[in-house]
Amino acid sequence: MKKLIYLLLIVFISSCTQEKRPLKGETEYQRSLNAFFKDATKSPLKEKDRRKFDGLDFFKFDSSYVAYAKLTVTPNETPFKMKTSTGRLPMFKKYGEVNFLLFGEAFRLNIYQNLENVEDENYLFLPFLDDTNGETSYGGGRYIETTIPNDSILKIDFNEAFNPYCAYNDKYSCPIVPRANYLPMSVKAGVKAFKKH
Numbered sequence: 001m002k003k004l005i006y007l008l009l010i011v012f013i014s015s016c017t018q019e020k021r022p023l024k025g026e027t028e029y030q031r032s033l034n035a036f037f038k039d040a041t042k043s044p045l046k047e048k049d050r051r052k053f054d055g056l057d058f059f060k061f062d063s064s065y066v067a068y069a070k071l072t073v074t075p076n077e078t079p080f081k082m083k084t085s086t087g088r089l090p091m092f093k094k095y096g097e098v099n100f101l102l103f104g105e106a107f108r109l110n111i112y113q114n115l116e117n118v119e120d121e122n123y124l125f126l127p128f129l130d131d132t133n134g135e136t137s138y139g140g141g142r143y144i145e146t147t148i149p150n151d152s153i154l155k156i157d158f159n160e161a162f163n164p165y166c167a168y169n170d171k172y173s174c175p176i177v178p179r180a181n182y183l184p185m186s187v188k189a190g191v192k193a194f195k196k197h
Contacts, residue, residue, distance in 0.1 A: 024055030029160050044165040049196055057192040065158035065189035069100035079115055085166045086173040091115040098154055109181050122147040127177040130187040138163045138193050141177035161190025168194055
C-alpha cells in the first residue's frame with residue numbers, strides 16, 4: 001500500500017511539474033509571446049494546437065537585426081482600404097517611410113496607421129515580406145508593431161517580427177503585406193513558420 005501511495009505521489013508531482021514548466025524563449029519578448037499564446041483566454045491558436053503548444057519557434061536572437069531607422073512622415077497620404085485574408089477591408093493610411101541599414105545595405109519600407117484603431121493613436125504598423133517567406137517563415141509575411149517616436153529615429157527590432165493570426169487560425173482576418181514592403185534579403189529573425197498539429 002505504501003508503495004502504491006508513493007508511486008501515485010511521484011506521478012502527481014511529475015504532472016504538476018510538467019504543467020508549470022517554464023515557457024520557452026531566450027528573450028523576455030519571446031517568453032511573453034509564448035505566454036500569450038498559451039493563455040486560453042487570448043491565444044489565437046486553435047484548441048487542438050494550444051493543448052500541445054510548448055512554445056513558438058524563433059530564429060536565434062541577433063542584435064544585427066535591430067535597426068535605427070530615419071522616419072520620414074508623409075502627412076498628405078490618402079486613406080485606403082487594406083486587403084486582408086478575408087473580404088474585410090479596414091481603413092489604413094501610410095504614415096511615412098522608414099530608411100535603415102541592415103548588414104551595411106540600405107532599405108526603405110512604408111509604415112502605416114490603422115485608422116480603425118481608436119484605442120492607440122500612436123500605434124504604427126510595419127508589415128514586411130522577405131526571402132524566408134514560405135520556407136522558414138510564414139508565407140504571407142510578418143508584422144512589427146511600434147509607436148510614433150518623439151523624434152525622427154525609430155527603433156525597428158526584427159527579432160520581434162511576428163506572424164499574423166491567420167498563420168495559426170483561418171478564422172482571423174489579417175492584413176496582406178503590400179508588395180512595396182518586400183525586403184530583398186533573408187530576415188533570419190523573429191518568429192518562424194508555425195507547424196500545425
